[in-house]
Amino acid sequence: MDDENTVFIGSKETMNYVMAVLEQFNRGSDEIVIKARGRAISKAVDVAEITKNRFMEAADITNIFTDTEELDDEGGGSTNVSSIEITMENQE
């Protein structure tokens, strides 16, 4: 899967990302992946749930994967941060 089918969750409003997901599906993607790290993880789950429940019943969550990523911090050390990948598929 290339980045074209991926929606990265950042600091914008939740609905921006819901729209991005819907846009990907409308372009014909059968599968999109929602990715987030740290505190944005909660928002990633919101995006998937809102997409499915309010806008696109055919979009199912087919896989959820969590991981830990090591990020370099300013002091030259590193911090661990949790990440999530939520795969949604168009079942139509």
Added chain:
Amino acid sequence: MDDENTVFIGSKETMNYVMAVLEQFNRGSDEIVIKARGRAISKAVDVAEITKNRFMEAADITNIFTDTEELDDEGGGSTNVSSIEITMENQE
């Protein structure tokens, strides 16, 4: 699964919940479920990842389920909130 094997994530420090998970496994549970709603979802993922990576390699995340719950609000209406359930199993 009864609530005995469930760890509910709230507003305490992350490590409190990691300890609660480890305690459940130490009591002999083969499977525990970490549950969270709303913003605590990110913390639930942290708890699972920290448990697995730092304390208990035999504890694998075997299932992640998300849902939307309807909560009554003060005005007599209701608000939708996302929830997560992370199942961890002792593979030893």
